[in-house]
Amino acid sequence: MRSAAKTGSVNARLDPKKKRSYQEFLYILPFILLVGIFSYFPLYGWIYAFHDYQPPKPITAETFVGLKWFYYIVSNTVRTAVSLFFSWFPMIFAVFLNEIKCRPYQKFVQTVTTLPNFISWVLVFSIAFNVFGSNGAVNSVMMDAGLIDKPISFLKSKDHLWFKMWLWLTWKNAGWAAIMYLAAITGIDEQMIEAARVDGATRMQIIRHIIIPSILPTYFVIVMLNIASFLNNGMEQYYVFQNDFNRKYIEVLDLYVYNYARSSIKNYPLSTAISMLKSIVSVALLAGTNAVSKLIRGESFI
Amino acid sequence: MSKQKNANGVQLDKGLGDRIISVVTYVVxxxxxxxxxYPFYYIFINSISANNLSERGKVILYPMEIHFQNYINVAKIPGLLNAAKISVLRTLIGTVLTVIVAGFLGYMFTRQTLWKRKFWYRFVVVTMYFNAGIIPxxxxxxxxxxxxxxxxxxxxxxxQPFYIILCKTFCESVPQELQDAGEIDGAGTLRIFFSIMLPVIKPILAxxxxxxxxxxxxxxxxxLLLMTNTDKYNTLQYVLFQYINQANSLKALISSTTTSTNLAATLARAATATSVRMTVTVVVVLPVMMIYPFFQRFFTKGIMIGAVKG
Incomplete structure (x- = not known):
């Protein structure tokens, strides 16, 4: 009864305490407005970042381009993150390679898939050029089979560029990256797998419930290192694969810096500033992922 | 294949699913x-096939009209032999120096007596994680x-900080008594390194x-970055890249080498841009291909030691 009466009285007239606080707010309101006008209102100008704006014309719904310009700054470098997205690939490669019980065959596959890791990007490009060029093996087989009428220029097109870059990277590195996982698999207690087998587990179940959980820590460390170094993707791969048709899309930060410094402008200070900023960000990323790793696993990886 | 018994005599039926996985993995x-x-094979068979066929992409599965004229032709291209010489020289000199220095520093960083040992070790190793950027x-x-x-x-x-870490880790695994014995016999730091440690750490140095x-x-x-004003120090890698990207200058080079041999040079043997590219690719790949099978276990060992935290 009493509480109901109290609620009623609050509704009827303003609580003196509340009134006081509103009053005090009125005292500071002019200054809040000043802050609003001079500090917050200009943020409205950020809207220009989302439009294709030419100064005399007003901005309208038609000029809205969303995140285009943000995208423009970092897109090519961020696209290399496609390799982060597929970073599980070498792990799966190792897991199933381990399933091959015929030792010589396993050894053979491991040897030949590791080989491309030891040739330079120039050689990878030479191979790409000779196999995928207009009179290379792929085009000539496809033409003979009647699949296409004229050669496809795989290397000169910008379509699926980053997927193709990832494929070349994988071709070069997957076998090598798998070695670490294979060693981790060797370290798994054989009795555990044997016990599961006696209990009637299928191979898929053994892979899912024993092998993959056992090598996840290794995977975790490698992903962390990849995140930390994804800005430092180097420029060699992109340098050799660049041409007039794909240059705009293939220029990662490192390559951009190089091309910019070598262009007629010779703007050394700006290129240096960009690569400095990049270094600082990647060191921060490294420290950040290391801290996250400490938090989650109680163990740093550096 | 589908049925096997383990040590306890329990019959293990692999089941249809497992057999499908087996087949799929083998095929994949x-x-x-x-x-x-295949890419390596493809380039190799093309480099020894008739050039007018390889030019049109006709050599796919096996070499046709085998000849080795291409290898003689590329040797005549001006600058190529010099590039090969530079590549071999830098590989020899660079490797020897890198290995000696990595072994020595790796050893020195295990010496407890070294002044500010930890600091200098970090001073070197931390350079793995940053660089000034290409322009500075x-x-x-x-x-x-x-x-x-x-x-x-x-x-x-x-x-190379990474190699130094490898050496340091390896030196730490060598029993301290070995060094102590040398010390007692009156050997100095350098003497201990060259006479005692160097023979012991040979595997990691290899x-x-x-x-x-x-x-x-x-x-x-x-x-690309350093040799901007001279062709004298071009390496094979660089020359190959130029051949791929500058077809026109390559044609000029080829014609300068084959003018006098027009009679002998039939269509099948005359150098073409494609034949030169492929042949040079083979030449550049070959050394790596040849050492690779013999040293695969070293590579594997290297990555495994590297995986252990330095």
């Missing part, structure tokens, strides 16, 4: 292996007179030598 990895090997690096090299200079390939590559040699041989970016 066969495709992988093919994709990794280029300007420094320019100031040191290492641009357009063969030693530009060697000096910056001598110190691993490092392979890594360093492959890296030197494959190096491309330093030619």
């Amino acid at each position: 990895y066969a495709i992988f292996a093919f994709v990794c090997v 690096w280029y300007l420094t090299m320019n100031k040191l007179g290492l641009t357009n200079n063969f030693w530009g390939y060697i000096f910056p590559t001598i110190i 691993t490092i030598a392979i890594f360093a040699a492959v890296n030197q041989w494959n190096s491309f970016q330093d030619t």
